[in-house]
Amino acid sequence: MTQVDRTFLVKVRQAGLWEIPAGRLAQTHASSDAVRRAGLHLIDGHSKLDQLVREDAQILGVELPNEATPEQQGWVKQLDEAQGDEFDRLFANLLRASHGKIFATIGEVRAATQNDLIRRHARQANQTVLDHMEVLEDTGLVDPKTFQEVEAAVAPK
Numbered sequence: 537m538t539q540v541d542r543t544f545l546v547k548v549r550q551a552g553l554w555e556i557p558a559g560r561l562a563q564t565h566a567s568s569d570a571v572r573r574a575g576l577h578l579i580d581g582h583s584k585l586d587q588l589v590r591e592d593a594q595i596l597g598v599e600l601p602n603e604a605t606p607e608q609q610g611w612v613k614q615l616d617e618a619q620g621d622e623f624d625r626l627f628a629n630l631l632r633a634s635h636g637k638i639f640a641t642i643g644e645v646r647a648a649t650q651n652d653l654i655r656r657h658a659r660q661a662n663q664t665v666l667d668h669m670e671v672l673e674d675t676g677l678v679d680p681k682t683f684q685e686v687e688a689a690v691a692p693k
Contacts, residue, residue, distance in 0.1 A: 541654045544645045548589045548661055549600040552582035554608035555631065558615055562627055567620040570675040571627055578614065578631070579673045581664040587609050588660060592653045628677035635669045636686030 555578045562575025593600045604612070611630050618626050642665060646658035672678060 537596055537598075537651050537654070538649070540645060541649055541651055544641070544649075544654065544658070545589055545596070545598050546600060547638065547641070548585055548657070549593070550604050550608060551634070552586040552589070553601070553679060554604035554612050555582045555634075556586070557612050558627065558631060561612070561623075561626075562614050565619050565623040566609065566627065567617065568624045568675060570671075571624045571677070573627070573673045574631070574668070574675055577668055581668060585661060585664055588657060592657050596651075596653060621690050624675065625677050626677075628672050628675045629679055629682045632672040632678045633682050635665050635672065635683055636683070637689050639665050646665075 559575035559578030559582070562571050562578070566572045566575065590600065592598075604607070611634075615623065615627060615630070639662070640660050642662045646655060646662065649655055649658065
């Protein structure tokens with residue numbers, strides 16, 4: 537098990553710790569059925585990933601955090617303070633940017649890991665993140681700048 541494998545498990549756990557609350561906020565703050573549907577996908581997908589990551593971490597002896605990063609907590613606060621159309625746009629773009637960035641990381645982890653549990657987890661995370669990106673894009677609210685931001689973040693340095 538490598539440091540990249542450990543970091544991957546931590547990042548998956550932290551993603552769920554902010555995206556599940558974000559998905560719940562979509563149920564009460566969104567004005568669009570498409571955004572509420574995206575929120576349900578986040579709740580469902582990250583609940584399953586969270587259970588898997590906690591099981592894998594226990595087997596592999598990896599300590600996981602119990603709260604999102606300060607930046608992620610800030611995103612949840614921003615979402616909580618928004619309503620209606622403003623919430624919908626913020627939700628779609630924050631979450632699409634986040635998923636776009638981690639999508640590239642998952643591919644790198646999957647390609648490089650020699651650990652069967654990490655490989656399985658990366659496969660499941662890849663499927664979940666792809667589903668979330670598609671449902672967020674289906675809202676019709678993702679700004680082209682979001683795609684440019686992700687491209688800049690994942691471009692080779």
